Amino acid sequence: MNRTMPIITLLTGAAVGVAVLVASMLATAAPPARTAAAAPAVTVTRPSPLPAPASVPARAHYSGEVNRARVSVAIWVRGGHTSAYLCNGNVIETWFKGTAFAGRLSATGKHGARLEASYEAASAAGYVIADGIRYTFSAPRVLR
């Protein structure tokens, strides 16, 4: 056995690790940087995925299942506030609190959990990150 091979293995692993780390930094840092740079100029004209604020309800309740997993999500909108609940009836359970503005929901929960979604009269759609898992969902509005 070549005696330098284990060191080469370690260095290769370190190189792969650094590459993945840099790729992750680029993947996560780029959008906020662009938004921050562009924000002053386009605050008013920035195109929104839901450009019809007239259809955005002030009070609403959405409920549905996330894609590809048996996990339910429920979202409440009250004025500018939102709260949400994610659970699978077993090990996954997280509450979220945040803001609702112009068709955008942004909420956070314990241990880094996060919810980002757009909402309108009929449904809310977006993603949730909890327990290291990212769920996408499209939840219809619950009408009473």
Add this chain to the structure above:
Amino acid sequence: MTTRMDVPAPSRQGAAKLVVPCLIGGLVALSLGVYGRLHHPTGVAVSIAGFSSPGSVKAWLATGATVFAIIQVGSALVMYGKIPHIAGPAWLPRLHRWSGRIAFLLAVPVAIHCLYALGFQSYSTRVLIHSLLGCAFFGAFTVKMLILPKRGLPGWVLPVAGAVLFTVLTGVWFTSAYWFFSTFGIKH
């Protein structure tokens, strides 16, 4: 008298060769944990095409690493003559080395994703055990790589190092991929 004195000496000297690798390995594990604790978790990191979510990518990569780790234990048992009536073929050491390298290289992106996107966490028993074992795995792997080229080590050192690595990786897998598959079902 001199021969009596000489007999334990190589063993003690051999064991002394473990000190520096163990210190370096401990430093690696500690650095990963400290980074995971200090770095603000982003929740997301780079993703790989073909999988539904980063969670399933990690679960499958970790499962791959664990399968190669099982090959590691099996090939080591045969190489050490612990399996009766099975003589290791000539390519067995090569299989052992390559399965180890592949297992390690599969585990690295998973660990980076964990540390970058989620961090070292302690909010549940599963998460705490996973965080501790995940950092310990890379420390233990560093120790094993550093002691592999050393001559004159006591015979128990490499088997113990390998057993520790396998045990830790199994613990890492049970607290992550097994949890993922048992919660969401086995899927891509």
